[in-house]
Amino acid sequence: MQIADKVAAAKFGTTQPIDDPVREQQILNDVAAKAAGLGLDPATTVRFFRDQIEANKVVQRGLYARWTAHPEEQPTVRPDLATEVRPIIDRLNAGLLDQFAATVAVRASHTCDLRLVITTRVVDLRRHLDRLHQRALVEAVQSVCG
Numbered sequence: 001m002q003i004a005d006k007v008a009a010a011k012f013g014t015t016q017p018i019d020d021p022v023r024e025q026q027i028l029n030d031v032a033a034k035a036a037g038l039g040l041d042p043a044t045t046v047r048f049f050r051d052q053i054e055a056n057k058v059v060q061r062g063l064y065a066r067w068t069a070h071p072e073e074q075p076t077v078r079p080d081l082a083t084e085v086r087p088i089i090d091r092l093n094a095g096l097l098d099q100f101a102a103t104v105a106v107r108a109s110h111t112c113d114l115r116l117v118i119t120t121r122v123v124d125l126r127r128h129l130d131r132l133h134q135r136a137l138v139e140a141v142q143s144v145c146g
Contacts, residue, residue, distance in 0.1 A: 001140045004059035009075035010085050018060045024053050038101040047143045055140035062132035112145035
């Protein structure tokens with residue numbers, strides 16, 4: 001979700017669709033392949049990363065709607081998706097995968113749901129999220145616990 005605004009700016013006004021099933025499947029296949037080596041269940045890991053992808057698309061769709069309704073808010077710079085944005089996504093995904101592995105015990109804990117609510121609220125407050133990004137955050141964390 002951290003990169004969603006940049007992805008939207010890269011794609012807006014181009015022929016690049018928000019949904020990119022080929023790229024999405026590449027990411028999911030990659031994390032599934034790495035999951036077992038980190039002691040993670042591949043299906044659980046894929047579900048978590050699918051949530052990240054869907055949260056990103058929530059932001060993209062919301063920003064597209066905002067920018068279409070308010071052209072003055074459209075981005076003035078278009079980052080290059082292949083050379084600027086995707087390398088960042090790849091680094092973030094590697095970090096997310098490591099954190100997903102490092103938090104197995106906490107995520108399985110009976111206190112995970114409560115901790116997640118608190119943490120989500122803290123992130124919201126610290127980052128001053130608007131409603132669009134709040135909605136995406138909820139989407140992104142829906143399968144963290146369990």
